Amino acid sequence: MMKTSKIPILKLYNNLLISIQWELDDKTAMQFQEDLLKKIHETGATGVVIDLTSVDVIDSFIAKILGDCVNMSKLMGATVVLTGIQPAVAITLIELGIELEDIHTALDLEKGLELLKELED
Amino acid sequence: MSLKISGIVEFIRMHRDEIMKDWIDRFNKADAQSISAESDQIDQAIAAEYVNILIEWSKNKEDEFSRKIHEFSKRIVQLDWPMDKIAQCLHTFEKILFAKLLEKQIPGDPLELLSEIEKVTSPVNREVFLQYTSSYERTINLQKMALQELSAPLIPVFDSITVMPLIGTIDTDRAKRIMENLLKGVVKYRSEVVLIDITGVPVVDTMVAHHIIQAAEAVRLVGAKSLLVGIRPEIAQTIVNLGIDLSQITTKNTLQKGIEAALEMTNRKIVSMGERR
Incomplete structure (x- = not known):
């Protein structure tokens, strides 16, 4: 049985920063979803950046969880930006027919934070 | 024997x-x-x-x-x-x-x-x-x-604006290469806007349109925006007659207009430096 590892969630002013450093397995992803929502509730953050630069593979389940995270966070008043999606990952997602519609994306963390700021204004 | x-x-x-x-x-x-x-x-x-x-x-x-x-x-x-x-x-x-x-x-x-x-x-x-x-x-x-080398070039024209001019018919193989080059280029040049120029594409059928939509979708996932430029009248006619929905993608009729729009999207514009001599 694999131990589920927690993904650290950092708070930066009004935003939460999450950098996913390895391939997500289903359990970690579920745990992450729970943690994120809890953290949003605790901190009252208005923006979330999830950085996927180091992720080389995303399957349909993880994509769904991420999509759910975005929608749930929106319900709680936090805007989510996905950053650093790798070209290969983007192609796979498109080929799987997962379009992640209405999700904000940015090239990297920096641009993601800029985008959040823009969206807030 | x-x-x-x-x-x-x-x-x-x-x-x-x-x-x-x-x-x-x-x-x-x-x-x-x-x-x-x-x-x-x-x-x-x-x-x-x-x-x-x-x-x-x-x-x-x-x-x-x-x-x-x-x-x-x-x-x-x-x-x-x-x-x-x-x-x-x-x-x-x-x-x-x-x-x-x-x-x-x-x-x-x-x-x-x-x-x-x-x-x-x-x-x-x-x-x-x-x-x-x-x-x-x-x-x-x-x-x-030789064909492959010519198939999908990506040209950075301004800071964070890149252009991919497409010339000739697009088949599935080429569409794949186009998408790969496009995405890799976006990451490499840190582009915010990519312009896909289809002035040189003779026919846009459902398949080509599908590939373009997919490419635009993928570009969005990577974190950039894409503009489809160079839509000639006959292309516009085919697209509408075939019932292809391109409403998700911003389109412009010429590359020039596309660049202007791209500059606008990145909060810039080209201004003239006073009188021309």
Whole structure:
């Protein structure tokens, strides 16, 4: 049985920063979803950046969880930006027919934070 | 068996000049329109070499022989004759050889004789055709590579604005390459806006539109925006008539307008520096 590892969630002013450093397995992803929502509730953050630069593979389940995270966070008043999606990952997602519609994306963390700021204004 | 083969080889050696003369005569007759002194000479040299190779067939060791055939075939390919001419030529040789063998009343069943002749000539013929096809394949591959290099270039024009001009028909293979190049380029140049210019794409059907939509979707996932520019009137007509929904993608009619829009999206614009002199 694999131990589920927690993904650290950092708070930066009004935003939460999450950098996913390895391939997500289903359990970690579920745990992450729970943690994120809890953290949003605790901190009252208005923006979330999830950085996927180091992720080389995303399957349909993880994509769904991420999509759910975005929608749930929106319900709680936090805007989510996905950053650093790798070209290969983007192609796979498109080929799987997962379009992640209405999700904000940015090239990297920096641009993601800029985008959040823009969206807030 | 091999005795018979070497017998045929011996026969060729003995009647070499005769056979060659017949061969070239016959061949030139068939090819009457395009005789020139030069090609005649080449014919003669090639024919002599071919016969030589057949004669040496029995004497040489296997690998040395195959090397010889290989070289000979290469030379033939370099002559750049059409393949059917070569095929006809080689076939003619067999016919002449058979006729000569019958003429000299070599003992044996004609059918068997034919198969023996075939055994003598086939390794050489086979190699010639192999060389031919491999040379064709090489050409095709080279052209394919050249095409691929031209298929999906990405040009950074301004800071965080890149253009991908597409020229020629788009098939699935190319669409894949386009998408890969596009996404890699977006990450590499840190572009915020990419313009896909389809001025040079002659036909946009449902498949091409589908690929473009997918590419635009993928670009969005990577974190940039894409604009589709260079939509000609007839393209607009086809798109609407086919019922393709491009409403998710921003489109402009020219690259110029696209660049202006892209600059606007990145909070910039081109201004004139006062009076032109």
